[in-house]
Amino acid sequence: AGTLGDAAAGSGRYFGTAVAAGRLGDATYATVLDREFKMVTPENEMKWDTVEPSRGSFNFAPADAIVNHATAHGQRMRGHTLVWHSQLPNWVNAIGDANTLRTVMNNHITTEMNHYKGKIYAWDVVNEAFADGGSGQHRPSVFQNLLGNGFIEEAFRTARSTDASAKLCYNDYSIENWTDAKTQGVYRMVKDFKSRGVPIDCVGFQSHFGAGGPPASLRTTLANFAALGVDVQLTELDIAQASPTAYTATVQACLDVPRCTGITVWGIRDSDSWRTGENPLLFDNNGNKKPAYSATLATLGGG
């Protein structure tokens, strides 16, 4: 297979990218997108500040443009993201009582999921709820502060009752190194959810790596989470300076774990990346394949 998407499909996996609606009209961008990728994650367009900028007023136009493009090109979608402390409009942060926030959170989940029902392979239901550092606990947020630890469970239960077909994922960064407290905190949560029947289907490992590439324990981490009975995915992969060796190690870790069902890179060309100046992606600013592309394709079994 000569493309990332076809090569990954050879082992039953997907290879995807983050997409920005504003770039779909760029011919180079769209050409590479539609040639190489079979899964699409909106980079910003499904986030709360875009979708529900004021209470009860929903704007799906930017995300619809991406979904329509994906549908027209046979690409599946990851929904990103329903409940997140960032890119959250001020009106949500200003809510002062738990009952109002609970109503607002559940209405947001239900309305957005219903709009895209049948079109989303997996939703990042809750994003980045755990704190950095050594606590292994949730980070402060309006959701955590007003609703307590149970807000994550409530979000997943609401999501399942809204769309029983979409896979429901927890997504976070810096949970790739097995021994880190943050990784262990998320692991304990997933184990608890599975033991109590809280609906969770998958864990997304964002995989924003430095120039050294993934932690040596990445495969162990993916395997240990998979052993809890969830799929795992690399959801926002980018690596500072994009060394072929680092991309190879990352992709191989996923291939080594049967329940690692796919990999998404966080953008197409280096110039599309949020990591300005780090050249972390698989295509250069002109849309040409970089050495990391060839390494990734070969590791997937293509070429």
Ligand code: G3I
């Ligand atoms: O659209 C506005 C534009 O109207 C305005 O003029 C301009 C001025 O700042 O900002 C534009 O919004 C920017 C938006 O990207 C769209 O380009 C925001 O400022 C900017 O903060 C936002 O950055 C995004 C970031 O999430 C915000 O948290 C990045 O594109 C996006 O790649 C990044 O993605 C996150 C994942 O969702 C979660 N995991 C981490 C990852 C990287 O931070």
